[in-house]
Amino acid sequence: MIDARRSVTESVLAFDAACRRIPGGVNSPVRAFRAVGGVPIFVERAHGARFIDVDGNQYIDYVMSWGPLILGHAPPAVVEAIMRAAALGTSYGAPTKAETTLAELVASRLPSIERIRFVSSGTEATMSAVRLARGYTKRDLIIKFAGCYHGHADAFLISAGSGALTNGVPSSPGVPASVAAQTLVLPYNDIDALTSAFAEYPEQIAAVIVEPYVGNMGLVLPKPGFLHALRDLTSTEGAVLIFDEVMTGFRVDHGGVQTREGISPDLTTLGKILGGGLPIGAFGGKAEIMAHLSPEGPVYQAGTLSGNPIATAAGIATLQALDAPGVYDRLENITGRLLDGLSAAFRKHGVAHRAARVGSMFGFFLSEQPVVDLVSAQAADTAQYATLFHALLARGVYFAPSQFEAGFVSLAHDEATIDATLHAVDDALRETCGQPTRS
Ligand code: HOZ
Numbered sequence: 143m144i145d146a147r148r149s150v151t152e153s154v155l156a157f158d159a160a161c162r163r164i165p166g167g168v169n170s171p172v173r174a175f176r177a178v179g180g181v182p183i184f185v186e187r188a189h190g191a192r193f194i195d196v197d198g199n200q201y202i203d204y205v206m207s208w209g210p211l212i213l214g215h216a217p218p219a220v221v222e223a224i225m226r227a228a229a230l231g232t233s234y235g236a237p238t239k240a241e242t243t244l245a246e247l248v249a250s251r252l253p254s255i256e257r258i259r260f261v262s263s264g265t266e267a268t269m270s271a272v273r274l275a276r277g278y279t280k281r282d283l284i285i286k287f288a289g290c291y292h293g294h295a296d297a298f299l300i301s302a303g304s305g306a307l308t309n310g311v312p313s314s315p316g317v318p319a320s321v322a323a324q325t326l327v328l329p330y331n332d333i334d335a336l337t338s339a340f341a342e343y344p345e346q347i348a349a350v351i352v353e354p355y356v357g358n359m360g361l362v363l364p365k366p367g368f369l370h371a372l373r374d375l376t377s378t379e380g381a382v383l384i385f386d387e388v389m390t391g392f393r394v395d396h397g398g399v400q401t402r403e404g405i406s407p408d409l410t411t412l413g414k415i416l417g418g419g420l421p422i423g424a425f426g427g428k429a430e431i432m433a434h435l436s437p438e439g440p441v442y443q444a445g446t447l448s449g450n451p452i453a454t455a456a457g458i459a460t461l462q463a464l465d466a467p468g469v470y471d472r473l474e475n476i477t478g479r480l481l482d483g484l485s486a487a488f489r490k491h492g493v494a495h496r497a498a499r500v501g502s503m504f505g506f507f508l509s510e511q512p513v514v515d516l517v518s519a520q521a522a523d524t525a526q527y528a529t530l531f532h533a534l535l536a537r538g539v540y541f542a543p544s545q546f547e548a549g550f551v552s553l554a555h556d557e558a559t560i561d562a563t564l565h566a567v568d569d570a571l572r573e574t575c576g577q578p579t580r581s
Contacts, residue, residue, distance in 0.1 A: 148536055152196040156184040162163035171305035177544040178528040183535070188215035190554035193540070201540040202563055206550040209357070209389050210414040212473070212512040213463055214554025220418045220459045226286035227455035233447060240458065241449040247461045248416070248424065251396045252387075254406040258426030259435060265293025267423035268351065270443045271409045274425070275349035275382035277441035278434045283343055285350040285381075287330040288312075289516030289546075291358035292351055292386050292411075299325045302389065303358030308544040326562035330356060330515045331364060333371040340379045349382040349409075350375075351366030353529065354399040357389040359519045361498045361505030373405050380542055382431065388413035388423065389548065392461065394501030395470060402500075415464075421447070469553065473502035477551045477559060480504065490570035491571040493526075502551040519546065533570035539563050 162166035168174045168182065168472075175182045177325060184196045191214055191357045193203050203215070207580040213220065216493040245258050261267050272284055272295075284297060290303035299306060299314040300322050307314045313322070326343070328335040330352075342345060354369055376383040385407035391398040392415040400407060409427035416422050426432065448452075464470075481499045488495040496513050497506040505514050508530070525544040534541060541549060 144345055147195050148538075150181060150183065150195070150199070150200050150429050153184045154181050156196055157181045171536065172276065172542070172544050172547065173307050173541045176545075177308045177524065178531045180532060182543070183540070190209060190214045190216075191552060191556075191559045201535070202536050202566075203540050203553065204557055204563075205540060205542050205547075205548040206552055207419060207484070208388060208414070208547070209393060209503075210419045210553055212393060212415050212418065213418075213460060214552040215461065217460075217554075219236035219463050220456050222461035223418075223455040224420070224452055227452045229509050230451070230497070233325065233450055234450060235446055238449065238451055240451060240454045244416075244454050244457050244461075245426075247458060248426065251392070251461070252398060252400060252426075254408075254428070255401055255426035256429040257432035258424050259425040259432070260441075260454070261445055262385075262421050262447045262453075263293065263423045263452070264411065265295055265423070266445065267388065267413055267425045268292040268298060268384075268386055269295035271384050271411050271425040272349055272351065273443065274431065274435055274441050275384065275409065277439075278431050279348040279380065279382060281346050281348035281381075283326060283347045285326045285328060285339060285347060286335070287352055287356075287515075288327050289330060289359035289362070289519060290351075290353045290356055290386070292353070293388075296321045296392055297325050300325050300556065303356070303516070303546060305544075307359060307516075307546045307580065325525075329517070330362065333368060333375070333517070334458050336375055340359060340375060340381075342424070347379065347381045350382050351384040351386055353386045353389065353502070354405075355390050355394065355500055357503060357505075359546045360513065360522070361503055361506055361548040362447075362513055362515065362519060365500055365514060369399075369403050369405055373407070376408075382408045384409045384411065386411045388500075390503070391415060392464060393503060393550075396464065414459050415460060417453045418460035420450075420453035420456045422450070422453040422457055442575070445476065470501065473551060473553065476555055476557070477502045477504055479557065479560045480551060480555075480563065481506075483560065484567060487564060487567045487571055490568070491575040493571065504549045504551065505547075507545065508560070517573075529574050530570060533574050534566055537566035537570055539566045539570075 144377045288301040289303045292298040387398040391412040413423040494510045509522040
């Protein structure tokens with residue numbers, strides 16, 4: 143039963159006010175609920191696995207700020223670190239020892255990162271990594287994969303995932319044709335297409351950038367051998383392999399996809415968990431490549447808030463908390479409980495679906511067919527997803543307001559939270575699908 147007491151009057155008013163001044167009423171498009179319809183929920187506060195909206199409703203959160211909050215909302219160790227740092231000054235525009243501490247913590251977890259530079263967002267990280275790869279190789283072309291999202295720099299808004307895909311403009315107006323022409327787009331999981339691209343553009347491809355586990359068209363995982371083939375081909379062809387681990391870094395393992403898969407990319411981009419919920423990004427990798435970065439080398443990159451002391455403190459506290467024994471096993475188990483339960487509920491109510499999970503990332507497509515790339519992801523039933531989304535929202539469960547995003551579980555999601563979610567899912571499916579096909 144939908145909770146009839148759940149009023150969202152204040153969210154409606156807040157959205158109206160926002161729309162008058164802010165395009166679409168939001169500062170990042172997916173938040174606007176365009177893909178699922180209705181009015182976005184305005185948040186007042188959050189703790190652990192839950193947030194409370196401006197009407198006083200409580201939600202179990204599986205968006206978790208789109209990934210950074212692996213410890214849950216407002217974890218005491220991180221909040222205390224932020225407060226300690228803020229009391230000492232909010233920004234200096236001069237170096238601090240804490241930046242080196244965070245750099246060492248990253249390098250000890252991702253051995254491919256011999257040297258690193260901190261920036262303020264994932265977009266800055268990927269944009270800078272590509273510039274560095276171009277400066278290093280003295281080549282211009284880059285390859286990305288359809289449905290991967292690497293932030294909103296011009297070079298990446300071509301067949302992009304996430305909000306671009308959700309809102310139906312995967313290749314954005316405003317990106318000059320001459321810039322778009324420098325980005326070759328291939329299907330994810332298609333190594334033959336990659337081989338052909340290198341044959342067609344010999345010694346012209348500076349870099350291949352990939353979300354090694356794609357989290358921006360829903361969760362799509364690599365076919366066996368795909369990532370290793372990527373590594374081999376880029377090495378042979380002299381192109382820089384960039385793993386965009388903004389979402390997966392410290393999420394699927396201490397060392398991200400690269401340690402899980404045993405692959406050493408040339409450059410890696412990071413963000414999200416790295417800043418413990420504060421704005422941060424980073425790119426790093428082989429010392430030989432990073433030496434081309436200004437002021438050691440000629441490739442320019444800079445930022446007033448880069449290495450910001452509060453974000454750095456939050457990042458250090460978060461990475462240290464993730465060192466507690468058994469953390470990643472616990473995350474994997476609790477996510478397994480959620481996904482097993484979701485799949486069982488879908489089966490019970492006769493809903494065609496394809497579920498995927500890795501570490502504490504998950505996704506499910508409402509689709510019959512296996513999902514391996516953008517084309518198969520787009521075959522999912524987005525209208526059915528929207529119906530389910532709202533039925534769950536009414537029951538206090540907040541999944542991503544788009545079929546084309548991953549979900550995230552945190553250490554604050556305990557068994558009782560998952561079971562409450564699954565109860566809501568069963569109830570929501572009973573309402574939206576009618577009687578179960580079997581009990
Ligand atoms: N691009 C983010 C999801 N992959 C959404 C960011 C936001 O709306 O906060």
